[in-house]
Amino acid sequence: MLRCTAGVQAALLLGGASAQDLFVPSQPGTKFGKEYTVDERGFKIRRYTASNDMLEDIPANRRLHWIFNNSFAVDIKDFPELCDSSIVEDTCKLFNGDTDTDSIKPSNVQGVLSATVESVADLWEAVGLPIPARCMDLCHAVVSWLEQHAHVVPPKSDLGCSQNEKTGKHDCDIDLSPPSVHDSGGSSETELPVFDHDLLDENNQDIPPDSLDDEEEDEFEADGEDGVEYAMNEIAVEIAHMFRIYPEVVTAVEIEEDLLDDDDRAEDKNLRGSPETGRRLSWGGSGGGGYGGSFRDKIRITEQKAIAYIATAVREFNRKNTKRHMDKWFGRRAFSDPSSRNRVKNVLTSVNRMLSHVEYVYPGPECSPNTYAYVYPQAYTCGSSAEYKRDACTKTRGGKFVFYMCQLTMRSSIDVQIETLTHEGSHHATAYTDDVCMDYSNPCSQTAYGRSPCQQLASRNPTKALKNADNYCYYINDITDVGR
Numbered sequence: 001m002l003r004c005t006a007g008v009q010a011a012l013l014l015g016g017a018s019a020q021d022l023f024v025p026s027q028p029g030t031k032f033g034k035e036y037t038v039d040e041r042g043f044k045i046r047r048y049t050a051s052n053d054m055l056e057d058i059p060a061n062r063r064l065h066w067i068f069n070n071s072f073a074v075d076i077k078d079f080p081e082l083c084d085s086s087i088v089e090d091t092c093k094l095f096n097g098d099t100d101t102d103s104i105k106p107s108n109v110q111g112v113l114s115a116t117v118e119s120v121a122d123l124w125e126a127v128g129l130p131i132p133a134r135c136m137d138l139c140h141a142v143v144s145w146l147e148q149h150a151h152v153v154p155p156k157s158d159l160g161c162s163q164n165e166k167t168g169k170h171d172c173d174i175d176l177s178p179p180s181v182h183d184s185g186g187s188s189e190t191e192l193p194v195f196d197h198d199l200l201d202e203n204n205q206d207i208p209p210d211s212l213d214d215e216e217e218d219e220f221e222a223d224g225e226d227g228v229e230y231a232m233n234e235i236a237v238e239i240a241h242m243f244r245i246y247p248e249v250v251t252a253v254e255i256e257e258d259l260l261d262d263d264d265r266a267e268d269k270n271l272r273g274s275p276e277t278g279r280r281l282s283w284g285g286s287g288g289g290g291y292g293g294s295f296r297d298k299i300r301i302t303e304q305k306a307i308a309y310i311a312t313a314v315r316e317f318n319r320k321n322t323k324r325h326m327d328k329w330f331g332r333r334a335f336s337d338p339s340s341r342n343r344v345k346n347v348l349t350s351v352n353r354m355l356s357h358v359e360y361v362y363p364g365p366e367c368s369p370n371t372y373a374y375v376y377p378q379a380y381t382c383g384s385s386a387e388y389k390r391d392a393c394t395k396t397r398g399g400k401f402v403f404y405m406c407q408l409t410m411r412s413s414i415d416v417q418i419e420t421l422t423h424e425g426s427h428h429a430t431a432y433t434d435d436v437c438m439d440y441s442n443p444c445s446q447t448a449y450g451r452s453p454c455q456q457l458a459s460r461n462p463t464k465a466l467k468n469a470d471n472y473c474y475y476i477n478d479i480t481d482v483g484r
Contacts, residue, residue: 079156083139092135103132116227152248160304161248176308202379209437241311331462350431364404436468
């Protein structure tokens with residue numbers, strides 16, 4: 001329904017007859033606004049306002065589209081500045097083991113990020129910092145280095161960016177603030193999906209759950225002893241994450257158009273929409289054509305949220321604020337046991353680093369109606385679309401880890417999508433988690449999926465809990481709950 005008064009006013013019905021959005025002009029000189037009211041029938045109305053002077057340069061048939069798009073934009077004015085003093089102070093304490101100081105040394109960074117001495121020293125030298133350096137100087141130096149080396153850095157902290165394929169514009173409007181990150185990951189009582197058929201060998205056969213009586217390679221003392229050899233851009237990005245600054249990830253998505261079903265194509269069309277509907281998601285495919293553009297946009301946003309989700313978990317772990325969570329998911333000795341802590345840290349660091357280096361294939365050739373996603377932890381290195389469809393691909397020739405995404409994930413809520421990336425990421429190197437069997441049956445009669453089975457596994461066999469992917473997913477879910 002469209003009607004004119006002093007400017008432009010339109011009513012858009014959303015979700016049936018229970019709500020309306022009314023677009024009306026505000027006073028000249030004001031910006032976009034929003035207010036709520038109730039009509040005479042008791043329906044809740046959300047009113048979006050824009051000044052006449054803002055609308056007069058927009059064609060009449062595009063005004064509804066313009067207001068609709070802007071109504072969903074994140075208002076960034078309330079987000080913290082880059083290198084905000086309170087965030088820097090908090091991060092400085094994190095790097096210094098909760099000690100109040102405004103200085104930092106390379107060894108402090110090395111410990112938190114499980115990095116090699118060389119990785120941190122090379123960056124320190126590249127940005128010209130003294131030893132020790134002020135934490136504020138480290139933050140600004142890392143931001144400057146990233147910007148100089150073609151990274152898209154958001155204008156504020158706690159924001160993520162994603163490139164629009166159609167326009168090429170980088171939209172930095174993804175809310176990655178701590179409350180939003182937790183909400184994206186689901187509540188602390190959430191049950192994870194059952195990730196069946198997600199761990200395959202090179203012959204496309206399910207890798208059986210790790211048996212309780214299989215004690216091979218169950219010792220973790222050596223994990224992470226040598227540290228992670230980060231490239232310069234990787235260590236800069238990971239340090240930025242600790243300061244709650246999230247540079248845009250260059251996401252690679254391979255859309256297998258011949259494997260898209262009718263529902264995929266219908267959803268893609270609906271998400272792309274048209275100028276009249278005001279849909280923001282862009283048309284995808286090479287040259288702006290073809291199907292799959294909406295899935296690329298969706299995966300990019302999900303990946304940015306997942307990275308902030310894991311980075312939050314890394315910060316909480318290093319603050320040593322997670323004793324009761326480690327007791328719950330890895331056994332009562334885990335928090336104080338160096339070997340167990342080292343294993344948990346290794347998995348968190350591995351997933352945190354990996355999520356910036358993923359090639360997504362959608363939909364995977366081995367997807368079934370009950371499969372969320374799957375990976376090949378130890379198979380082949382691939383380099384073309386034909387190989388992704390034909391071979392069992394662990395990594396690309398460019399060094400990215402391959403995730404095969406299925407329709408079930410992409411049609412699920414954002415929290416399921418994030419948990420799927422976390423779960424599958426933990427199966428890859430260098431974490432190499434398994435899906436562990438709850439008993440000694442062969443073949444396995446019950447895999448450790450779900451909150452109750454995972455807690456039982458931690459109580460009965462903590463060593464196996466330290467290998468089970470879902471135990472890490474529940475641990476991360478719980479420790480990112482900023483209100484707990």
